[in-house]
Amino acid sequence: MPGFVLRPPVLRRSNVPVVTDPAEAVRRPELGVLSAMAHGETEQGATIASAVLPAIEGLDDERARLYYDLLYNSLNEAARRALEAMMKGYEYQSDFAKKYVAQGRDEGRIEGRVEEAVRALLSVLRARGIAVPDAARERIVAQKDPERLERWIEKAVTAAALADVLDDPS
Structure with missing residues (x-):
């Protein structure tokens, strides 16, 4: 215009x-x-x-x-x-806030479980005398699936080599 x-x-x-x-x-x-x-x-x-x-x-x-x-x-x-x-110390009243607090707690529990499993796996490997090269250590630390880490721990108890632990077909 x-x-x-x-x-x-x-x-x-x-x-x-x-x-x-x-x-x-x-x-x-x-x-x-x-x-x-x-x-x-x-x-x-x-x-x-x-x-x-x-x-x-x-x-x-x-x-x-x-x-x-x-x-x-x-x-x-x-x-x-x-x-x-x-x-x-505030107790949230709204469902909105309670939902996100619960979500944060759940995420924290999973992270704690993962960190604990990583430490346990590395401890088992060290106790068994199985060397963990830096690349494998990085792979272990980067793993965020607690179930997979638990499977690796179970395998580490009887494994003869690191490949027996980390070569996971699933």
Whole structure:
């Protein structure tokens, strides 16, 4: 269109209210998140986060996940530490948070099981006097399947050579 000039409105930080009232954040969680995005780097970041965090918990999983991420990434380092300190010992109320805490615990258990199995396998091989070259050690350490590591441990107990342990057709 001839002569058309687009002038999009610009929302400046000064136009975004600082939301520090938890009741306001619950009424308008998007405004609370926007407040954190605009003012989270200021000295008010921790106060904003403490007001907005409870409001996010009542939202559906998809929005809550997005808003938590936006909130956390909008804060200055001191506010992030304050938010993390607020969360220590906190018992999550939302199914959203409980699901991700449980997922993290499960992943941690599997990682711990894998690390334990790697140590056990290397110990059995060492006790049996079976040399483990660097490439084989890297392969063992890189293995993330706990069941495969357990099979390798079982084989290592009676194996005559490393190839008898790691040559796994399954």
